[in-house]
Amino acid sequence: MNHDPLNQALHALEPDSRPIPSFAPIRARIDPPSRARLKPWRWAFAASIVVAVGVLIMALAGSPPPRVLELEAANRELDYALDLLGAPRERTPEVLLAQIELRRQLETLGGALKTAPQSEPLLAERVALKRDLLKLSAGDPVAESALVDAVAQAVLAQPDRAAESAPVDLF
Amino acid sequence: MSAFIDIDPDWIRRARARDVAAWEQIYTRTWTALYTTIVRIVADPSEAEDLAQDSYVLAWQRLYQLDVGAALWPWLKQIGVHLTLSRLRSRARLELTETFDDDALGTIELEAVPDQARLLTALYSLKPVARAVLWLYEVEGYTHEEIAAELERTVSFSKSQLSRARAKLRALLEPNREVIA
Numbered sequence: 001m002n003h004d005p006l007n008q009a010l011h012a013l014e015p016d017s018r019p020i021p022s023f024a025p026i027r028a029r030i031d032p033p034s035r036a037r038l039k040p041w042r043w044a045f046a047a048s049i050v051v052a053v054g055v056l057i058m059a060l061a062g063s064p065p066p067r068v069l070e071l072e073a074a075n076r077e078l079d080y081a082l083d084l085l086g087a088p089r090e091r092t093p094e095v096l097l098a099q100i101e102l103r104r105q106l107e108t109l110g111g112a113l114k115t116a117p118q119s120e121p122l123l124a125e126r127v128a129l130k131r132d133l134l135k136l137s138a139g140d141p142v143a144e145s146a147l148v149d150a151v152a153q154a155v156l157a158q159p160d161r162a163a164e165s166a167p168v169d170l171f
Numbered sequence: 172m173s174a175f176i177d178i179d180p181d182w183i184r185r186a187r188a189r190d191v192a193a194w195e196q197i198y199t200r201t202w203t204a205l206y207t208t209i210v211r212i213v214a215d216p217s218e219a220e221d222l223a224q225d226s227y228v229l230a231w232q233r234l235y236q237l238d239v240g241a242a243l244w245p246w247l248k249q250i251g252v253h254l255t256l257s258r259l260r261s262r263a264r265l266e267l268t269e270t271f272d273d274d275a276l277g278t279i280e281l282e283a284v285p286d287q288a289r290l291l292t293a294l295y296s297l298k299p300v301a302r303a304v305l306w307l308y309e310v311e312g313y314t315h316e317e318i319a320a321e322l323e324r325t326v327s328f329s330k331s332q333l334s335r336a337r338a339k340l341r342a343l344l345e346p347n348r349e350v351i352a
Binding site: 011012013023025027030 | 224340
């Protein structure tokens with residue numbers, strides 16, 4: 001027990017008589033109204049919707065089918081091979097014309113692929129066209145001959161394309 | 172040391188489980204004591220109310236740190252004191268090196284006010300840090316080591332502030348010594 005008068009006087013001071021303020025400001029800081037109104041079951045419901053939407057988005061934006069992946073990989077390999085064969089070589093006008101036609105078809109196909117980037121038929125056609133292009137670029141005489149004929153036939157089968165396919169104009 | 176406040180353990184348990192209503196019950200039970208402790212240090216009712224409110228918010232956020240079964244009141248008051256002294260420290264570092272202006276208190280007319288108010292007026296006329304040291308040591312039971320740690324000063328600083336604050340209060344209350352005897 002401290003017998004110091006000053007100490008005793010300080011201890012004897014009455015607590016402050018101010019009325020207790022409203023708890024509301026503290027409640028607002030520790031328990032915001034919007035969260036307070038949301039009952040636990042509503043939280044659970046909201047969370048389940050978020051999860052469902054997330055799963056749906058992941059399913060829609062998920063990995064493409066295996067076949068599409070294969071075609072994409074083949075396309076990349078063909079691009080690489082065509083780059084390696086990119087050096088100019090002596091070509092006949094027929095071969096050159098066939099190459100131009102194949103590239104035109106690839107360009108048209110590229111436009112279609114922009115709207116349907118995972119279309120298996122379009123991807124497969126692109127790979128086939130590039131394979132033909134590679135054969136022409138590689139200078140395989142047997143394949144060259146067959147391809148030139150096939151491309152020429154295909155062009156001639158299209159009346160509107162036949163008119164613009166005059167090889168003499170190109171050289 | 173100021174009076175211990177017993178708090179229903181069920182309120183504490185519910186508050187730990189984030190029951191705001193339980194925290195409000197604890198608030199109602201302890202506010203006057205916490206506010207009184209703070210206002211004795213800052214001598215400003217409005218600032219003391221702000222600090223008390225901050226204390227309840229901070230304590231709520233850190234309630235998980237309170238050991239299960241531990242007394243809540245000393246812990247809550249410690250938070251209040253800590254926030255108050257932090258405010259003093261941040262307000263002006265110069266306060267910690269304050270010197271006593273002996274002439275400043277000479278103008279207070281203590282004769283004109285009742286006993287308790289006279290003592291409070293004298294107490295509130297001390298400079299903030301000196302008043303904080305005096306109150307924490309004499310009433311709240313803090314040691315000089317604890318006060319020095321809270322104020323981030325030395326033990327001798329705390330002792331020196333206490334000695335000067337006591338001398339100043341005594342000088343101020345001398346004509347009315349019977350009030351505190």
